[in-house]
Amino acid sequence: MAGEKRAKRLIDVAEAAGVSIATVSRVLNRPETVSPELKQRVTEILNETGFVPNGPAAALASRKTRTVGAIVPTIGNAVFADGIVALQTELHNSGYTLIIANHQYNREIELESVRALLRRGVDGFVLVGDDHLPETIQLLRSFDVPFIVTYVHESKNNIPAVGFDNELAAFQLTDYLLNLGHREFGLIANLNEPNDRVRARQNGVLRALRERKIKLPDRQIAHVPYSISSGRAALRAIKNANPDVSAVFCTQDVLAVGAIIEAQALGIDVPGDLSITGFDDLEIAGEIEPAITTIRIPTREIGRVAAGYIARLIAGHDAPQSTTVPVEMIIRESTARPAIPRRGPGRPAGTHKKG
Amino acid sequence: MAGEKRAKRLIDVAEAAGVSIATVSRVLNRPETVSPELKQRVTEILNETGFVPNGPAAALASRKTRTVGAIVPTIGNAVFADGIVALQTELHNSGYTLIIANHQYNREIELESVRALLRRGVDGFVLVGDDHLPETIQLLRSFDVPFIVTYVHESKNNIPAVGFDNELAAFQLTDYLLNLGHREFGLIANLNEPNDRVRARQNGVLRALRERKIKLPDRQIAHVPYSISSGRAALRAIKNANPDVSAVFCTQDVLAVGAIIEAQALGIDVPGDLSITGFDDLEIAGEIEPAITTIRIPTREIGRVAAGYIARLIAGHDAPQSTTVPVEMIIRESTARPAIPRRGPGRPAGTHKKG
DNA sequence: CTGAAAGCGCTTACAG
DNA sequence: CTGAAAGCGCTTACAG
Numbered sequence: 032m033a034g035e036k037r038a039k040r041l042i043d044v045a046e047a048a049g050v051s052i053a054t055v056s057r058v059l060n061r062p063e064t065v066s067p068e069l070k071q072r073v074t075e076i077l078n079e080t081g082f083v084p085n086g087p088a089a090a091l092a093s094r095k096t097r098t099v100g101a102i103v104p105t106i107g108n109a110v111f112a113d114g115i116v117a118l119q120t121e122l123h124n125s126g127y128t129l130i131i132a133n134h135q136y137n138r139e140i141e142l143e144s145v146r147a148l149l150r151r152g153v154d155g156f157v158l159v160g161d162d163h164l165p166e167t168i169q170l171l172r173s174f175d176v177p178f179i180v181t182y183v184h185e186s187k188n189n190i191p192a193v194g195f196d197n198e199l200a201a202f203q204l205t206d207y208l209l210n211l212g213h214r215e216f217g218l219i220a221n222l223n224e225p226n227d228r229v230r231a232r233q234n235g236v237l238r239a240l241r242e243r244k245i246k247l248p249d250r251q252i253a254h255v256p257y258s259i260s261s262g263r264a265a266l267r268a269i270k271n272a273n274p275d276v277s278a279v280f281c282t283q284d285v286l287a288v289g290a291i292i293e294a295q296a297l298g299i300d301v302p303g304d305l306s307i308t309g310f311d312d313l314e315i316a317g318e319i320e321p322a323i324t325t326i327r328i329p330t331r332e333i334g335r336v337a338a339g340y341i342a343r344l345i346a347g348h349d350a351p352q353s354t355t356v357p358v359e360m361i362i363r364e365s366t367a368r369p370a371i372p373r374r375g376p377g378r379p380a381g382t383h384k385k386g
Numbered sequence: 387m388a389g390e391k392r393a394k395r396l397i398d399v400a401e402a403a404g405v406s407i408a409t410v411s412r413v414l415n416r417p418e419t420v421s422p423e424l425k426q427r428v429t430e431i432l433n434e435t436g437f438v439p440n441g442p443a444a445a446l447a448s449r450k451t452r453t454v455g456a457i458v459p460t461i462g463n464a465v466f467a468d469g470i471v472a473l474q475t476e477l478h479n480s481g482y483t484l485i486i487a488n489h490q491y492n493r494e495i496e497l498e499s500v501r502a503l504l505r506r507g508v509d510g511f512v513l514v515g516d517d518h519l520p521e522t523i524q525l526l527r528s529f530d531v532p533f534i535v536t537y538v539h540e541s542k543n544n545i546p547a548v549g550f551d552n553e554l555a556a557f558q559l560t561d562y563l564l565n566l567g568h569r570e571f572g573l574i575a576n577l578n579e580p581n582d583r584v585r586a587r588q589n590g591v592l593r594a595l596r597e598r599k600i601k602l603p604d605r606q607i608a609h610v611p612y613s614i615s616s617g618r619a620a621l622r623a624i625k626n627a628n629p630d631v632s633a634v635f636c637t638q639d640v641l642a643v644g645a646i647i648e649a650q651a652l653g654i655d656v657p658g659d660l661s662i663t664g665f666d667d668l669e670i671a672g673e674i675e676p677a678i679t680t681i682r683i684p685t686r687e688i689g690r691v692a693a694g695y696i697a698r699l700i701a702g703h704d705a706p707q708s709t710t711v712p713v714e715m716i717i718r719e720s721t722a723r724p725a726i727p728r729r730g731p732g733r734p735a736g737t738h739k740k741g
Numbered sequence: 742c743t744g745a746a747a748g749c750g751c752t753t754a755c756a757g
Numbered sequence: 758c759t760g761a762a763a764g765c766g767c768t769t770a771c772a773g
Contacts, residue, residue, distance in 0.1 A: 053743070314615070445765090754763090
């Protein structure tokens with residue numbers, strides 16, 4: 032049942048084929064430089080022998096690993112999971128392997144991961160967001176390995192970026208709510224830090240409100256963990272703090288799902304009494320009733336473009352300094368005009384029981 | 387801005403410290419074998435120099451990579467994503483790096499991934515399920531690298547397993563529905579193949595029904611992709627096929643969420659008119675209204691135990707042939723006694739509109 | 742087009 | 758406890 036205990040080496044193949052190891056190496060890596068006869072002879076042996084090259088040895092000799100490292104906050108978030116799948120698929124087509132690490136929103140762990148992957152030998156890095164420890168950037172630069180940032184459309188560190196303008200998207204979605212007539216807002220934001228994407232979204236909301244001279248009191252802002260139950264609790268808190276709130280912006284769909292479920296539990300009609308928006312466009316956003324108005328992030332596209340970028344950079348070409356992938360506002364059923372043309376504070380929306 | 391173009395090597399550190407590279411290597415890997423003075427001198431240089439060892443060189447020389455490969459169907463599934471996080475965390479504590487690959491339920495791709503990781507140099511493998519290409523098992527065995535299977539509690543290939551009995555859990559959940567009084571069942575199953583976990587769950591349902599002499603006609607079984615919308619469509623199809631169905635077993639929570647949403651859209655009361663069960667216990671299962679009765683899978687626990695197993699096997703010790711982690715039946719609001727003590731086919735549940 | 746050989750940066754008996 | 762040196766399995770100028 033146990034097979035050959037020792038892995039086949041280049042020299043084993045070479046001997047069997049009656050050629051030098053250089054030739055075997057060539058048919059493996061640059062077959063076009065080998066004569067057809069030899070190529071075929073070697074290829075046959077290669078196949079029947081089930082030869083698997085020793086990657087570390089190849090990496091040591093060539094100083095290349097054909098490996099890309101992706102360091103994301105968490106693979107538990109569908110947005111990143113999807114992006115990674117696309118990145119991996121695309122990279123695989125270019126002959127690269129993707130190594131994934133996650134740091135759970137901890138920049139120290141991110142730095143440690145970078146170091147671990149650097150050590151392991153990685154030809155390029157894909158990071159998420161532009162908020163990193165200076166040491167991380169320094170380390171990456173000192174090792175002279177290409178890296179890019181994703182899910183943001185620009186970098187203050189001058190790193191090539193593939194993503195979109197979180198601030199603008201949130202601004203536009205808020206503007207849409209304003210145009211519907213909403214004037215009392217709530218904001219449910221993920222508190223994971225560092226998270227420049229969520230921060231940007233929040234800034235977009237605030238800017239839109241500011242431009243209309245609308246205030247967002249602190250009690251109508253909730254910073255909560257990334258979970259459905261947190262979204263529920265946040266909605267409750269905001270509605271308690273101010274029953275007049277008629278629109279709640281959530282920085283992610285997961286929070287919006289919680290907000291909707293809680294609203295229903297409280298007997299608040301969505302969107303009749305309360306409009307709720309999400310961000311990401313997870314599948315559930317389109318399926319839950321009412322379906323959630325949200326921003327669609329082209330995660331696959333980001334992964335695909337990122338793969339192209341990093342491959343180009345590794346090859347020594349340069350990549351555009353930044354690519355903005357298009358996001359899309361998806362209007363669904365969770366948003367509508369406010370029920371009561373707001374007059375003053377008092378009875379409206381938040382009566383929590385409806386006849 | 388650009389730092390030293392060439393990575394520091396052991397010899398650079400050795401020269402700076404006035405010792406041999408062997409000594410530097412030792413303080414890095416077996417510090418207890420070095421005298422305190424030298425250790426400290428070298429450690430200082432190591433720190434100020436920011437030395438990062440060349441992993442491939444170390445791997446080539448030592449024939450070890452301190453890397454474990456995990457090959458899962460998809461990281462887009464929260465169950466696997468959570469398990470991986472736990473696996474990674476635990477492995478990290480033992481000094482191992484985890485490399486993740488996903489094969490999208492394609493056994494050929496799985497084989498290819500195994501080969502790629504073998505080539506890259508991996509000390510051990512964690513696979514999902516017991517359904518693999520014979521070539522995959524052969525390859526793994528011939529390379530003499532330890533590997534285990536997870537999310538199943540036993541392996542017909544005699545591979546150490548960490549998981550639980552999918553068949554039994556499904557059997558028990560079905561039994562619970564039977565004890566509530568249900569007699570007309572529907573089954574919504576994920577059609578991803580190969581997927582021995584889902585197949586086992588399905589078998590568990592069928593066995594429970596068989597023992598009570600209850601038939602499950604084909605039209606009451608739906609095999610669908612893994613998505614909420616598929617769950618919705620499946621529920622509709624089953625209810626159309628037989629309005630008397632009073633309990634629907636879903637092989638995963640994601641499908642159950644779809645079923646519940648669709649039931650609500652059809653005006654079917656859950657659990658009043660229809661009981662629905664899930665499997666996995668994703669967060670949404672506990673938050674959606676009605677909350678879903680389901681089987682809780684201890685994903686973290688599986689990851690943790692798997693990490694211990696594989697570390698032990700790599701160290702040359704042996705691991706128990708199989709560990710069964712406990713699953714738990716979580717009774718929530720989506721299940722209840724059937725509304726109408728079933729008489730014959732006819733009007734009941736499926737009237738699709740309610741007063 | 743092919744091969745002999747140096748070299749990639751470590752680890753690890755072995756000797757002292 | 759420490760060092761000199763062989764060797765891990767490849768790649769890649771270089772020469773022919």
